Amino acid sequence: xxxxxxxxxxxxxxxxxxxxxxxxxxxxxxxxxxxxxxxxxxxxxxxxxxxxxxxxxxxxxxxxxxxxxxxxxxxxxxxxxxxxxxxxxxxxxxxxxxxxxxxxxxxxxxxxxxxxxxxxxxxxxxxxxxxxxxxxxxxxxxxxxxxxxxxxxxxxxxxxxxxxxxxxxxxxxxxxxxxxxxxxxxxxxxxxxxxxxxxxxxxxxxxx
Numbered sequence: 001x002x003x004x005x006x007x008x009x010x011x012x013x014x015x016x017x018x019x020x021x022x023x024x025x026x027x028x029x030x031x032x033x034x035x036x037x038x039x040x041x042x043x044x045x046x047x048x049x050x051x052x053x054x055x056x057x058x059x060x061x062x063x064x065x066x067x068x069x070x071x072x073x074x075x076x077x078x079x080x081x082x083x084x085x086x087x088x089x090x091x092x093x094x095x096x097x098x099x100x101x102x103x104x105x106x107x108x109x110x111x112x113x114x115x116x117x118x119x120x121x122x123x124x125x126x127x128x129x130x131x132x133x134x135x136x137x138x139x140x141x142x143x144x145x146x147x148x149x150x151x152x153x154x155x156x157x158x159x160x161x162x163x164x165x166x167x168x169x170x171x172x173x174x175x176x177x178x179x180x181x182x183x184x185x186x187x188x189x190x191x192x193x194x195x196x197x198x199x200x201x202x203x204x205x206x207x208x
Contacts, residue, residue, distance in 0.1 A: 017205060018128070023073040023084035028170070028189045036192055037207045038199075046072040046084065058090035062122035063134055070126040081202055082126040087189050089165025090118045099166035106155040108166030109176075114145035117165070119187045125198045135198055137191035139182030141169075146176060 020038070022030065025045040033040065046069035052061055069084035089096045091111060099105040119141055124134040154173065160166040167173035169187045185192045200206050 018203065019075070019078055019080035020199075020204065021073060021075050021080045021082050023069045023082055026189055029085060032185055032188060032190045032192060033195075036196065040083070041080070042075065042077070044073045044075060046070075048072050050086075052095055056095075057093055058088050058095050058118065058120050059122075059136055059138075061095060062086045062088050062120050063124075063136060066122035066124040066134060067132050070124040070132050073126075079128045081199065081204060083123070083195070083199070084126075085121055085123045085190050085195075087119065087121040087164050087186075090120060091115065096165040098162055098164050099160050101161060102155040102158070105160035105166040106151055108160070109146055109151045109154060112143045112146075112165065112167075112176075113151070114143060116140055116142040119165070119182075121186050121189065121191050121194075123191065123195050123198060125202055127202050133198060133201070135191075135194040137183050137186040137194050139180060139184075139186045139191075141177060141181075141187060142179040143176050144178045150176070 019041040021042045021044055022040040023044060023046045025043060030043065048068050050065050065086040066084050069086065070082045073082050075082065096108050096111070097104060099108055119139045120136060122134055122136045124132050126132045154160060157172065159168050159171045159173065169177060183191045183193060196206050196208065
């Protein structure tokens with residue numbers, strides 16, 4: 001596998017280090033890793049049932065799904081680290097969906113309007129012949145009170161479709177955010193501080 005143009009030496013398919021496999025097809029997670037000079041050797045998305053279990057808390061759910069993703073990915077090319085993550089948006093113990101259409105986006109924004117919510121991401125790394133290790137990041141996000149026009153316009157834009165909680169903070173929805181307490185990259189989909197420390201702990205070379 002060739003490295004992306006302009007990639008750092010970490011990105012090369014170096015036989016002296018473990019390969020890095022990203023168990024996600026999220027372009028946001030890939031871009032966040034690239035921003036700190038990390039380019040996975042392969043992207044192998046995991047496909048599993050992400051239904052919420054009855055009585056499951058947001059934190060427990062995120063950890064279960066991230067661990068499931070890491071364990072679901074098979075990689076036989078050479079020894080590798082499997083990196084997986086799952087991000088949820090929660091109001092109290094209520095987990096908001098990944099909006100499938102404009103109506104769900106609108107419903108999520110109406111619920112979040114004028115309130116604070118938690119964005120929780122579980123990051124999991126599976127090392128060869130070792131149990132998975134995980135970290136959880138939580139960021140509190142406070143939304144301004146949204147007008148009906150803002151909610152309708154954003155829902156029609158399509159930006160929130162496929163996003164946890166029905167919005168993408170790296171897009172137009174940043175205008176809705178009154179305050180953030182915690183990691184910004186966590187809200188985008190991958191808390192970089194936690195991720196880099198997990199990879200370092202597994203012996204993966206990090207520039208920072």
